[in-house]
Amino acid sequence: MGAPMGAPMGAPMGQQWGAPPPQLFPPAGPPLGPTLWQRLSKDGAGSRILAWVGGAVTLLGVVLLLVLAIQRGYLGPLSRVLLGAALGVGLAGTGMRLHRTPANRIGALAVAATGFAVVYxxxxxxxxxxxxxxSWLGLLAGLLVAGAGLLLAGRWDAELFAVFVVxxxxxxxxxxxxxxKPLLLGFLLVLMTATSPVLLRRRWPGLxxxxxxxxxxxxxxxxLVARTATHPDTPKTTAAMLGVATTALVIALATAAAARQPDGDQLPGLLVGAVVPGLLAATLVPRLPAAGLAIVVCGFLLVVxxxxxxxxLELPRRFVTVAxxxxxxALFQATMLAAQGRGLAPVLLGEALLFGLLAWRSRGTGVLVAxxxxxxxxxxAALVHGLPIVYLLQxxxxxxxxxxxxxxxxxxxxxxxxxxxxxxxxxxxxxxxGPDHQPGPWLTGAAIGLYGASGAVLTVGLLIAPDRAGFLGGHVLVTISWTVTALVLLLRGIDHLPLRVTGLVLTGAALAKLVLFDLASLDGLARVAAFLGAGLVLLAAGTRYARLVAGRH
Structure with missing residues (x-):
């Protein structure tokens, strides 16, 4: 056959007049970012690298001066401190003076940042x-110095300046x-606190x-060092409190940054890391104080x-999910520490019920997972302590x-x-x-719920008579309750297949219990009561169900 009408002779099928020829190679995507070679080839790249590398080397030199001076006996202690302070102040002042000239600003940033880091x-x-x-005066002075340097970085709009100092x-x-050591952590927390004013004004995720x-x-x-230490004077309580303080401050820092940077992909990771010290801190103190520390961490994240x-505040979704x-x-850790033995199961289930009601109202998948x-x-916990299976069998x-x-x-x-x-x-x-489309989870949930309800009903018999007679009477109530529940499901499910099927399954379970358990385990009047009760309920159910089915036709 020839080419279709409206297409040139020899043209492929489906190619119309005026259509562009098919491309053998797809068009290239958007251009990638500049390569390392291109970045190094830019004007000023060499001077920028030299300036910041020089600043890093200068910092190392100051550290070596302060440390080796002790080991080798160079200068006196006061001379070392004064020399370091003079060098830092001189570099900071020089950088501020160089920044007045636009041509010197690349070097000015590195010089000034090095100066503030040296003073700190x-x-x-x-x-x-x-x-x-x-200690308190050193931390306060460090806060003032770091804060001044970071405010200057914000004023100059130089994120690299601030990152270099920190x-x-x-x-x-x-x-x-x-x-x-704890004092090192104090200085690091002071350094982090000094960044807060800048992060509230600038979108600097790197900082x-x-x-x-x-x-x-x-x-x-x-x-971790405090946990493995065997010396009795190890400040474990101090390390624990500083761990919780670190968690609180880093959560606040990450939240402030996330409010300003909705696209900050690394901030959820920072929030994950912030939780670690607070949860580990609970391992350094006794059980009940440890539960209190975990509750405090839970409260910080819950506030977010x-x-x-x-x-x-409008925070990124991933950030809120992590919180x-x-x-x-943290709540789970606190629960495991505070509640033990038989009391653990009801506490965990009560928290699960609260989360479930919240998920029911908010339709949030995160709360549902919790x-x-x-x-x-x-x-x-219920199978081990709260309501073990042997409790229902013996x-x-x-x-x-x-x-x-x-x-x-x-x-x-x-x-x-x-x-x-x-x-x-x-x-x-x-x-x-719904159960019409995926009955598996519904049947599993029904089996778990039936187990819990049976345990509760059996307990009624034991509360009446806490001996074998109460146990047997409780099982009579369990069998009859299963049969009554099956009747209700059958009557309510006359026009609803899942309820009807569940009722029939529960009826079968009640009959199986009668034959396999009640007939062998119960004796005397208990066995008679179980069979009579279940039989009468089944008779009533069959009569009523047949009448309803006949009324539909």
Whole structure:
């Protein structure tokens, strides 16, 4: 056959008049950023590199002067401090004077930044090495010096200036303090605090990261060293309190930066790191104070989540998600520390129920995940302590205490409520399809809920008679309650397939329990009552169900 009408002879099928010929190679995408060679080839790149490298070398030289002067006996202590201060002030003043000329501004930034970093490190040495200044005065003076340098960087709109001061001081300070010690962490927190005014005015994500990471690392290392230390004078409580303070300040820093930088991809990572010292701090103190520290960390993160939910600040979604997950993790740690034994299951399930109700109302998937996590932990705790399976299978050897029975009843009721709320909340959030389309999760939830409800009903019998008679009477109530529930589901599900199927399945489960458990385990009147009760309910159910089915036709 020839080419279609309107197409030239020999043209491929589908190519119309005036259409551009097919391209063998697709057009190139957007051009990539400048390569390293292109950046180095720009005018002024060499001078900029030389200036900042010179500043870094100068900082190392000052650190070597202050450290080696002690080891080799060079100069006197006061002479070393004064020499370092004079060098730093001189460099800062020179940089400020050079900045007045536009041609000298590249070098002026490096010179001034080096000067402020030298003065800050000189204060660290005067406080930690030579003890000329008390700790509080050294920290206050460091805050003033770092704050002045960072404000000058903000005024000159030079992020590299600010980052150089922060990173240079953070890297060199551990050398002067002799390792990771609480006072080093104090100086790093002072350095981070000094960046806050600049971060509130400038969108500098690099500065937020440079200021937040060193305290987190130093605090984490300090806590780990304190944990492994065997000396009785190790300041474990001080390290724990500084860890929580680090978490609080870094959370505040990251939140302030996220409010100004909605596209800051590294800020959620900084928030994750901020949680680590606070959670590790709980390992340095006894159980109940440790739970209190975890609650404090949870509160800090919860404030971030609530601030975004209330509209006071507009924060990135990922940042808020990390804050919510961190608060749930801290709450879980506090719960595991504070509640133990039989009381752990109802507490976890109660928290899961609260999260589930919140997810039901807000339709938030993050809160839903938290509810599921707490619910799963509560289920495991219930199977081990709160409501173990053996509790439903064997009569008690002795009268259980009233508190044990009350805990078991509460655990069973909470377990049933959590399952129901979770299923409905997941459906409203669009995470779980209805039982018509995906019955597996619904049947699993129904089985867990049935387990909890059966445990609660069995406890009623034990509360009446805390012995074998109460156990047998409780199982009679369980069998009858299963049958009644199946009747209700069948009647309500006359026009709803999932309810109808669930009712039939529960009816089968009740019959299986009658034959496999009640017939073998119950005796005397208990066995008669179970069979008569279940049989009468089934007769009523069959009669009523048949009437409803006949009425539909």
């Amino acid at each position: 490190l000189d204060l660290v040495a005067a406080t930690t090495l030579y003890h000329y200044l008390p 990173v240079g001081c953070a890297v060199c300070a551990p050398v002067l303090t002799g390792g990771f 937020a990261l440079a200021a937040g990471v060193p305290p987190v690392v130093a605090s984490t290392v300090t806590i 989540w609530l601030v975004d939910r209330s509209g006071l 919510g997950a961190g608060s749930a993790l 509810s599921a996590g707490f619910g799963l932990a509560g289920l495991l 009569p008690p050897r002795y009268a259980p205490p009233l508190g044990t029975l009350a805990t078991a009843a509460g655990t069973g009721l909470l377990l049933t409520a959590v399952v129901a709320v979770l299923l409905v909340a997941a459906t409203k959030a669009g995470v779980l399809p």
